[in-house]
Amino acid sequence: MTLPRIGVFDSGVGGLTVLKAIAEQLPAHYLYFGDTARLPYGTKSAETVARYAIGATRFLEKQNIDLLVIACNTATALALPQIKAAAHVPVVGVVEPGAAMAAEVSKKRAAIVIATEATVSSHAYRDALQRHGLQSLEKACPLFVPLVEEGWIEHPVTEQVARIYLDEAAAQSPEGADVLVLACTHYPLIAPLLRRIVPESMQIVDSAESTARVVKQIVDENLMCHPERSEFAQDSTCHPEHSEDDPHLMCHPERSESAAGGERSRRTPIVAGSSAQAHRTFRYYVTDSTDKFKRLATRFLGRRVDNVEHVDLEEGIRD
Numbered sequence: 001m002t003l004p005r006i007g008v009f010d011s012g013v014g015g016l017t018v019l020k021a022i023a024e025q026l027p028a029h030y031l032y033f034g035d036t037a038r039l040p041y042g043t044k045s046a047e048t049v050a051r052y053a054i055g056a057t058r059f060l061e062k063q064n065i066d067l068l069v070i071a072c073n074t075a076t077a078l079a080l081p082q083i084k085a086a087a088h089v090p091v092v093g094v095v096e097p098g099a100a101m102a103a104e105v106s107k108k109r110a111a112i113v114i115a116t117e118a119t120v121s122s123h124a125y126r127d128a129l130q131r132h133g134l135q136s137l138e139k140a141c142p143l144f145v146p147l148v149e150e151g152w153i154e155h156p157v158t159e160q161v162a163r164i165y166l167d168e169a170a171a172q173s174p175e176g177a178d179v180l181v182l183a184c185t186h187y188p189l190i191a192p193l194l195r196r197i198v199p200e201s202m203q204i205v206d207s208a209e210s211t212a213r214v215v216k217q218i219v220d221e222n223l224m225c226h227p228e229r230s231e232f233a234q235d236s237t238c239h240p241e242h243s244e245d246d247p248h249l250m251c252h253p254e255r256s257e258s259a260a261g262g263e264r265s266r267r268t269p270i271v272a273g274s275s276a277q278a279h280r281t282f283r284y285y286v287t288d289s290t291d292k293f294k295r296l297a298t299r300f301l302g303r304r305v306d307n308v309e310h311v312d313l314e315e316g317i318r319d
Helices: 016-025 046-061 073-086 095-105 117-122 124-131 144-149 156-172 187-197 207-225 290-301
Strands: 005-010 029-034 067-070 110-115 135-140 179-182 203-206 281-286 308-310
Touching: 005 016, 005 046, 016 029, 016 187, 016 207, 016 290, 029 046, 046 067, 046 073, 067 073, 067 207, 073 095, 073 117, 073 124, 095 124, 095 179, 095 203, 095 207, 110 117, 110 124, 110 156, 117 124, 117 135, 124 135, 135 156, 144 156, 144 187, 156 187, 179 187, 179 207, 187 203, 203 207, 281 290, 290 308
Parallel strands: 005 029, 005 067, 029 281, 110 135, 110 179, 179 203, 281 308
Antiparallel strands: none
16 A cells, blocks of 8 residues: 555645644645745635636646645635646545535534635535535634634634624524534634534534545545555546536546656555554645744644745746
């Protein structure tokens, strides 16, 4: 068995919650790209977001990734089709996995979605939940991101703000809403606080955990279908029906070589009998201050972060 190389892209640090959730389930080489110089994406046009995201995709493909995770709700909501069209590897976004998980756990077929202004304005979650037969109320919670990045995870101010947001959402939500969807990658850090506020009967769906489950499924299916292969994503035709049923499971049966000039993907064999838990490596690329990223990443991941490299995106994707 060999380790896949998984690229994770976000406009900043929030996608680290997705990275953490995936790494807890799957041994792999992880390459995280945070476009910290150009955040927030929520103020940009869909065309600009697509251009930025495609640039990051090309950069990560040059690092020989086998799979790409768009760990940014805004980029997923505004530009996922364009990213998929430009990519040469399978692509997973964060919206559909979260909606699918909400559909699994909801008994009343109604949900509350809390997110940033940009994600709410896109109605990506509303549309995805509707495809799964759920009604929803989308609530923008713009103060949560700065509170989380300030480190006020359990601060009384954060709890007071959360109570105001959730009371307003509950008053407007479909009757019997029994699922709260955390549709921003910063929000898992305040999930324990939110759990104390919402009714016990309400399920909380974390899109980071949901996305991690989908990524693990893709990797496991490729390994089961082609256990002898050293090219993880070279042939994904064993489950072609997924590309139709779930737009986030995108196969590339035509792919015969990596995005980096035909070079084979560099993955590390797992020695039989060795501990899979030990087989995870992490590398981080950012477009702004590495020191600031390290400080915030330590908060998001709960451990010290090294191997952070500053990248000029335009220079990094130049042939």
